[in-house]
Amino acid sequence: MAKEITTRQEDYSRWYTDIVNKAELAENSAVRGCMVIKPYGYAIWEFMQEALDKMFKATGHVNAYFPLFIPKSFFSKEASHVEGFAKECAVVTHYRLMKNPEGPGIVVDPEAKLEEELIVRPTSETIIWDTYRNWIKSYRDLPILCNQWANVVRWEMRTRLFLRTAEFLWQEGHTAHATREEAMAEAEKMLGVYADFAEKYMAVPVIRGIKSANERFAGAVETFCIEAMMQDGKALQAGTSHFLGQNFAKAFDVKFLNKENKLEYVWATSWGVSTRLMGALIMAHSDDNGLVLPPKVAPIEVVIVPIYKTDDQQQNVLDYCAKMKERLEAKGLRVKFDDRDTQKPGFKFAEWEMKGVPVRLAAGPRDVENGTVEIARRDTLTKQVISEQEMEEHIIGLLDDIQNSLYNRALEYRKANTHRVDTWDEFKNVVENGGFAYAHWDGTTETELAIKEATKATLRCIPLDDDLEDGTDPFSGKPSKRRVIFAKAY
RNA sequence: CGGGAUGUAGCGCAGCCCGGUAGCGCGCUUCGUUCGGGACGAAGAGGCCGCAAGUUCGAAUCUUGUCAUCCCGACCA
Numbered sequence: 001m002a003k004e005i006t007t008r009q010e011d012y013s014r015w016y017t018d019i020v021n022k023a024e025l026a027e028n029s030a031v032r033g034c035m036v037i038k039p040y041g042y043a044i045w046e047f048m049q050e051a052l053d054k055m056f057k058a059t060g061h062v063n064a065y066f067p068l069f070i071p072k073s074f075f076s077k078e079a080s081h082v083e084g085f086a087k088e089c090a091v092v093t094h095y096r097l098m099k100n101p102e103g104p105g106i107v108v109d110p111e112a113k114l115e116e117e118l119i120v121r122p123t124s125e126t127i128i129w130d131t132y133r134n135w136i137k138s139y140r141d142l143p144i145l146c147n148q149w150a151n152v153v154r155w156e157m158r159t160r161l162f163l164r165t166a167e168f169l170w171q172e173g174h175t176a177h178a179t180r181e182e183a184m185a186e187a188e189k190m191l192g193v194y195a196d197f198a199e200k201y202m203a204v205p206v207i208r209g210i211k212s213a214n215e216r217f218a219g220a221v222e223t224f225c226i227e228a229m230m231q232d233g234k235a236l237q238a239g240t241s242h243f244l245g246q247n248f249a250k251a252f253d254v255k256f257l258n259k260e261n262k263l264e265y266v267w268a269t270s271w272g273v274s275t276r277l278m279g280a281l282i283m284a285h286s287d288d289n290g291l292v293l294p295p296k297v298a299p300i301e302v303v304i305v306p307i308y309k310t311d312d313q314q315q316n317v318l319d320y321c322a323k324m325k326e327r328l329e330a331k332g333l334r335v336k337f338d339d340r341d342t343q344k345p346g347f348k349f350a351e352w353e354m355k356g357v358p359v360r361l362a363a364g365p366r367d368v369e370n371g372t373v374e375i376a377r378r379d380t381l382t383k384q385v386i387s388e389q390e391m392e393e394h395i396i397g398l399l400d401d402i403q404n405s406l407y408n409r410a411l412e413y414r415k416a417n418t419h420r421v422d423t424w425d426e427f428k429n430v431v432e433n434g435g436f437a438y439a440h441w442d443g444t445t446e447t448e449l450a451i452k453e454a455t456k457a458t459l460r461c462i463p464l465d466d467d468l469e470d471g472t473d474p475f476s477g478k479p480s481k482r483r484v485i486f487a488k489a490y
Numbered sequence: 491c492g493g494g495a496u497g498u499a500g501c502g503c504a505g506c507c508c509g510g511u512a513g514c515g516c517g518c519u520u521c522g523u524u525c526g527g528g529a530c531g532a533a534g535a536g537g538c539c540g541c542a543a544g545u546u547c548g549a550a551u552c553u554u555g556u557c558a559u560c561c562c563g564a565c566c567a
Contacts, residue, residue, distance in 0.1 A: 032559085085544070088566070123567095159563060218567090237567065276567060307526050346527040353527095364526055374526080490567090 005354075006306065007288045012232045013160075019282055020161045023291040023355045026278075030043065030166075033166030040355060041278065043299035049276060051201050051296070052171065055193050061145045061173060066127050068151075069118035073189040074126040078251040081125065083427040084218020088155040090120040090166075120153040125219060125244070125270055128174045128254040136176060136266055139258050141398040143186075162279035163490050164417065170274035176266045178258065180245075183267035184222075187243040190271040194239035203294040203407040204228050204284045205414055206238055210462025214445045217270075222246035226461045227485065229414040230283040233434025235460045235487040238280050241271035257451065263412065279490070283454075284410050285379075291356030292378055292408050302328055302395060303357045307345045307364030314341075320368045324391060329391050341397040353378065358402050360396055379406055420483070424474045427486070431457040436487045440471035440480035447476045451486065457470040460485045 005022060006014040020026055037045065053063070062219030069092060075082045096112030121127065128146070135141060153167045168377065173190060177183040191208055198206045206226035216223045220242035228238045249255070249265040258264050285292040295301050303331040306321045308314040318339060325337045336357070338348050352360055373391060376383035379402050386394055417435035421427045430437040434456070441447065441459065448459050454475075462484045471480050 084566095108495095152567095154567075156567090170567085186549070240567075247519080272567080274567065309525055344525050344527095344529070346525080346529080348528090349526095350528040366526075 005278055005288055005290060007076045008231060015288070016279075016283060017161065019286050019291055025282070025291070026161050028161070028218070033156060033468070035161050035165050035167075037169075037275070040299065041370060042298055044281070044293070045275060047276060047297045047299065048197075048235065048281075049171075051191075052197055052273070053147075053149075055197060056171075056173065057148050058118075059193060061147045061175075063148060064146045065148050065150070066124050066131065068121055070121050070124075070127045072119055072231045074130055075119060077126065078219050078247055081219035081247075081251075085122045085154070087121055090153045090155055092118040092120065099250060106426075117352075121150070122152055122154045123270075123272075124148065124150070124152075124172055124249055125174065126252070127459065129248040129254060129268070132174075132176055132266070133252055133254045136254055137255050138256055139178050142176055142178045142256060142266070143182065144173065145173075145186075147171055147173040148479075160279075162275055164280070165275075165465045168275045170272050172270060172272040176249075176254070177269070178256065178264075178267070180267050183269050184243050187222070187224055187241045187269040187271065190269070191226065191239075191241040194241065194271070194273060195226050197273075198226055198228065198238055198277075198280075199407065201294070201296045202281050203296075203410060204238065204280055204286045205407060205411040208464045209462065209485070211461060212238075212445070212448055212484075214448055215459060217242045219244060219247050220270075221247065224464075225461055228280050229410075229417060229436060229487075230280070230490070231413065233281075233436075233487070235419050235436065235485075236276070236280050236283070236381050237460075237489065237490040238277060239271070239273040242269060244268035276351055285406050286356065289381070290354035292406070293358060294355035295358045295403050298358050299334065300352075300355075300357045301334045301339055301399055302361060303352045304361045304363070305338050305345055305348045305352070307362060309365075313365045316368050317364060321361075321363055324363070324373065324388065327392060328395065331396065333395065355380075361391075372469060377402055379409075396482045418485075422471070422474060427474045428455055431455045431486060431488060434488070436460070436485050439486055440469075440473050440482070441484045441486075442473035442476050442478035442480050444476070445477075447473060451475050455486075455488075457486045457488050460487050460489060 005018040008015045011306050023040065023219060024038050024424045026035045026037045029036045071300045075085070093114055094112045095114060097106045098109040132144060135144060149171045151169050156164050156166055158196040159165050166392040175186050177186060191422070195206050195208050198204045206228045208224070208226055209223055211223040217240060222243040224241045226238045228236050232237055246267060248268050250470055255263045256266055266307055281297065282291060285294065293312050303327055305319045305323045308317045321337055321339070325335050328335045338352070349360070356378060360376045360378070362376070371388050373388045374383055374385050375394065377398060390406045417432045418438055419426070420438045427437050427439055437457065452458050460481065466482060468482050471483070472478065473480050482484050
């Protein structure tokens with residue numbers, strides 16, 4: 001069996017690729033930059049979707065669906081928005097193919113040229129705001145709180161499975177409000193939802209923050225984000241929530257009559273998380289043996305592997321395991337009974353470990369005789385033998401414990417690799433070795449860009465729940481009122 | 491788009507300099523022995539050597555062209 005995974009130490013990025021491949025999460029497709037999400041990977045995404053969708057609905061949002069194609073002219077309506085996306089758009093120019101008149105194969109029918117090109121959405125603000133114009137006339141029509149689950153296309157030069165692909169799946173919330181305050185509160189609320197989701201479900205601790213003007217979303221007035229630290233000390237932007245001001249309302253002429261009977265532009269937000277979260281999940285917890293999943297997003301929480309030699313043993317052991325499965329399912333657990341007779345136990349152990357199943361049960365003739373079962377946890381790779389009578393209780397406690405300890409482990413790691421730095425040498429050192437540099441910043445884009453040029457580190461965010469503190473920017477020497485986070489990022 | 495490289499079995503690669511019936515590892519199939527941490531042995535199946543033209547009695551190998559992909563830069567959720 002040559003199923004070795006490259007170690008993190010050896011080559012972190014090959015380790016990541018190995019995990020994605022060997023845990024059968026996704027693979028590259030025949031289309032450059034686009035991935036095939038395989039059933040096991042998609043199942044994890046479905047769990048994330050389901051949890052997020054519930055949270056959106058609990059905060060008053062509803063789902064809708066807008067077109068994949070956006071007329072080119074829509075894009076030019078919001079100036080900074082076009083600029084931000086123009087360089088990475090897929091464009092539809094024709095609508096028909098024909099037999100090649102000069103040889104074999106098929107060619108684009110030159111007669112079938114579209115009058116106006118269509119852009120495959122890189123994000124949906126424009127088409128949605130064009131639609132909202134018709135929906136909004138009065139303050140009574142507000143707020144509109146819509147979300148859509150969709151795929152989008154951004155023609156990236158260099159792609160990596162889940163982290164950056166030309167096509168990706170995501171959700172995008174687009175809300176319309178009567179006042180600035182309400183829209184701002186919405187943007188902040190959704191950032192909170194994302195942070196809760198990342199921490200409670202994915203067990204990934206995040207820093208809530210604001211993006212600098214330079215890193216802000218194209219068309220936004222303020223961009224809020226959650227930033228996570230991966231095991232190589234690099235930052236991963238896990239979600240963003242934008243306060244769009246009246247930019248899109250003005251661009252698409254969306255006005256409403258307020259209570260004073262005055263025409264006013266609508267206030268907007270948009271917010272999204274994507275399949276990139278899968279990348280965060282993988283990189284935050286996994287080890288050199290494969291994927292490690294937090295129970296709350298694991299498609300399989302418990303896998304049962306039977307062990308036997310003879311036919312007699314096989315029957316007894318399979319019956320024994322089937323009963324355990326039933327009992328666990330009765331408790332609402334997601335259980336896989338791996339009764340394949342085509343693979344051996346050792347192979348199965350390795351395979352489920354690779355796929356990150358949190359808890360594994362193994363039972364053989366010895367256990368049938370003694371009324372016991374071997375229980376192994378994926379996060380610590382430890383195992384023990386327990387009495388099958390106390391199995392349910394034990395496993396439920398264990399799953400909880402795994403969820404918590406994964407979060408704590410990730411949090412400890414982030415703390416250990418976040419450093420307050422006050423001098424330029426310290427700054428370079430931290431950023432170079434992988435980690436968050438918690439440093440003063442003079443607030444200028446000029447300094448931010450110069451630091452990026454010098455170290456490849458970007459300003460990840462200005463942390464939200466942070467006290468102000470006077471200091472000096474280690475790069476420019478100018479005064480600063482607060483610390484921000486610089487790091488290399490994905 | 492600048493710099494570098496690679497296209498040979500499902501995957502990973504050797505063969506190419508020095509032309510002569512296409513090879514290895516993994517995976518796959520069958521049989522036997524195994525089965526409490528990725529089993530072992532034996533026998534099999536699987537190829538337009540990226541594509542096209544040229545040189546030659548003969549091309550995976552030499553020449554020219556072409557297409558595609560990957561890596562390093564610039565750009566990015």
